[in-house]
Amino acid sequence: MDYSSLTSQIRVMHQQERSASYRYVDYMSVAANIVRPSDREALCNWGYHTVAVCKVSRSTAVKAISYFDRFLATCAPTAMRALTDLGDVQLAFVACLVIALKVHSGFNVEADFVSNEVCRNEYDANEIIAMEMEVLQALGWKLNGPLGHDFIDYYLEAVPLIQEIHREFLTRFSKGLAELALTKYSLALHRPSEVAFASIFCALQHAEFDVAESLLAIRMISGLDQNDPKLRKLLHSMSCLLVSEPERNAARRPSESSPVSIWNSAAPR
Structure with missing residues (x-):
């Protein structure tokens, strides 16, 4: 890529990361929030481990973490509820990782497999599918912001x-x-x-x-x-x-x- 095209692309990326859709917000400052930074860190580490087991790029986990943070920063009822329930926030992270695996790694991720093997039946397939849709709708199906x-x-x-x-x-x-x-x-x-x-x-x-x-x-x-x-x-x-x-x-x-x-x-x- 020539220098002019490079600077133009970076300029677009800078604009995109400042937009309302991709801007990061301090969702843990919400009064009702019970999710701690250490809880989030544990989920991030689990995400990195999971993509390593799947033998896909760690950038897939980076994408998933981005979706997770953006989702919890929205005003979607499911996102706001997740901030008050560690079970729901875990489910949200699982859904974000599944989305990232599907979109960026080409995985055919079956909800039953995720339920049985990944989540050990803590969440059933319908809950996982429903949370995937909640995340996608809350993000406006915008999944390709610059990282x-x-x-x-x-x-x-x-x-x-x-x-x-x-x-x-x-x-x-x-x-x-x-x-x-x-x-x-x-x-x-x-x-x-x-x-x-x-x-x-x-x-x-x-x-x-x-x-x-x-x-x-x-x-x-x-x-x-x-x-x-x-x-x-x-x-x-x-x-x-x-x-x-x-x-x-x-x-x-x-x-x-x-x-x-x-x-x-x-x-x-």
Whole structure:
């Protein structure tokens, strides 16, 4: 893709992530909410584990997490109810993962299989199908918004004269950090473009090659500046994340393979 087309595409993605359909909202600030950041993190980790078992790209789990956050941020009655019931919020996450597997990985996901093998009969097939439809309707069937992974690919494509081995390192490091950041609720509230920029910036700091030209190119293509106060705070948080979880444990396996095991007991349904 030539530079003009690249900048045009990124501009469209920036506009899209700022739109009402894809903008992230702090749904945990709702008074009735009982879902904690740690609950959400457990679900995200379970999602990463599940796609690994299915042998599909981790970006499928990233999509599912995006659907989940966007769904809970809507005013849909089912979404608002889920914020008051851990059983329902788990069901919503399962539905979002099923949708992502169907849409982005081409899986023919049968509701009976999900009910019996994935959820261990905590939810029946009809409940799963019904929640899928609730999510799709609440999202207005808009399933292709830009994610951090997308921005990382486009930002790095703009870097001139970079060796392929260096590009692979930056891509792998940046996407891994972005995946980990997505499990942290406070970081997930940032725009995907900002998380992508911060992830690449952290990757460049760990690179063993000259990064000055690369950083300048990414600043120009993204329109972002690491000296901006908001981004400086984000960069600090993500740097701390690297220190506290250097092995990037976003794929760590819960004690059981079903999300039902994430909490000691699900809320009454």
